[in-house]
Amino acid sequence: MRSHLFYSTATKLSPVDESTSAKRIEFVDFLINTLGFSKESAISSSSKVRRLKTTRNCDSVIRILKNCGFDNAQIKDIVAWVPKVLLYRANETLEPKIRVFLELGLTGPDLISLLKRNPCLFDLGLHSRIIPTIDYLRVLLGTNEKVVETINRSRWLFSTSIALKMFSDNVLLLQTYGFSNEQISKFVHKNAMHFTQPPDWLTSKLNWIEGKVGISRDSTEFFRCFHAIASSSLSGMDKKMEVYKSFGFSDTELSTLFKNQPYCFALSEDTIRNKLSFFMNELGYTPSYLVTCPSLFSLSLEKRVKPRNKVLEILKERMLDERKSLITLVSYPELRFQDFLRRFEDKIPSLYQTYISSMSSN
Template sequence: MYLRSHFGRQIFTIYHFRSQLFYSTATTLSPVDEPTSAKRTEFVDYLINTLGFSKESAISSSSKVRTLNTTRYRDSVVRILKTFGFDNAQIKDIVTLVPNVLLSRANETLEPKIRVFLELGLSGTDLIALLKRNPNLFEIGLHSRIIPTIDYLRILLGTDEKVVETINRSRWLFSASTALKRFSENVTLLQSYGFSNEQIGKFVRRNAMHFTQLPKCLTSKLNWIEGKVGISRDSNEFFRCFHSIASSSISGIEKKMEVYKSFGFSDTEVSSLLKNQPNCFTLSEDTIRNKLGFFLKELGYKPSYLVACPSLLSLSLEKRVKPRNKVLEILKEKMLVERVSLITLVCYSELRFQDFLRRFEDKIPSLYETYISSMR
């Protein structure tokens, strides 16, 4: 489902007013005196005797609950979780992550939130993983934050399956109170740069948290790609480059550019590399140095060759490039190949490369073992 150019602003306005109409379902505990040690002991005993906690883990979980003003909902909470299909081990996992859940009003606050996520398509395991990333999930507002965020993603991505995929890949998606507002502003920003809704949707699905950074941060990266690197916003390379560096700082990317230059790359070659293989700039500076040292110093390649074959830089040096180069050296030493190049071999899938090795079984029986051992 496609968005209009002003979709982001509209959807946020809708939910701004909507949040005024619905009260938050977050559990709110009234300030009371610190509970007696007897109530704390009772809570620990419940974790041990009912949920199967060890004494140590029960005490640890209990310490995370700052205020134990009531524990009368605990049985109904466990019952609700079982009703939704959570087994004892999963319930224990949930309580370990969020011991405060046992203080929730099961029918009023907990049940509606769990139902929203399960009806969306998350499994029980998915929900536990989501709690690991968002431990305050059961404490934030259902109508003020959870439902608006899910509805926003539904409209943006088009299907519940894509929403679930995005939620499963994202960290702290629901935790920031400003997340929905940032999403809206950044979607509008990318649309203003000419990104299609399909491109934006793919970007969100891979890492929605890029959309929770300040719009001015994204703007600086977009302007840097167009102005400093010289990639037109109308080109496919523009989106690919932005997608690769969105989580990085401009200063960090420029430091990596300097590493390439220190190995003899010209400004034009560095820019070409950024256009053609922007993932080369997601590597750490040490990784870049190691790869360039191998290709330029050990193998004697020129920077221009790496710019022409940038996939060499994107592949694992230890698990792919060096083992296959070892094979190539053996074959050349035995004069069994002439025109096969390293770039050809590293681009083979593992199955295809093993088929390639079988061609030499009769002449070099140990070749496969040599290849396998070189990857260890």
């Protein structure tokens, strides 16, 4: 009766097909009875295992996972994502690989997350792929903690056979650019997710920062600038520069703005346009002034800048506090800004409510 779970045909099965069907039914039963899968999820997980020749390793795998510190919920999560893990040779294949990651400092949840990003992780050679990758990162970064953080940030580090080669090629590229090992280590640690990109991709980004915007590779802000634009295309960056130029920014002002606040170039074209329209067309700010106040670009226009500008306009109309500038008021944390408003409760009782209403209406 259970064989109809997988087959609905009147054709007589060959001995091989009957054996495969029986193993698959046995696998589904194991998922249900041992790990608490629902019937539907057990069938779904079973279908992910293409060649199911044996189930004799399942109990050993569960035991190894428990010995490595995984609880029942975590084991179920692992198996649901990578059901073929139950078919590995527990002591010879699975445990040594898990131990390497646990001893490195990856916690159970971290390792599960890594496994979800790289479902074939335990198929990789321990001595040909896993250990060489970890050893390379340990030499480059210096500590196990940084290695763990880098592995967590670099989604594709274990995904392909050439990932480590591209990673090391990009490190060599940075060395040819004249960056010190310390600079490279910090750069890799913060931008690990980009280091499995082809070296040509990294070269284009570095050249754009240095050649197009004029940020010297000797600048302490160079890597911060890279981080801000790493996820953007160069054509998209060029379009953003054109938006700034359409509002009167010179190449020199753009270079200074980018160095002072790289986030300005991580904004979308529409957001840049909206902010510049408000700052320049409504408030009368000039490019040279905005370059000196780059934090304005990192703040929400609707939830922070405009509501506090409304407060400033009211205070100036009542001539109560003309010394404060908008850049000063928007820099206040919320609680400090509310304390500032309380100074005017007697003279303008409605000021706080006007501020709150202004935030909610934007």
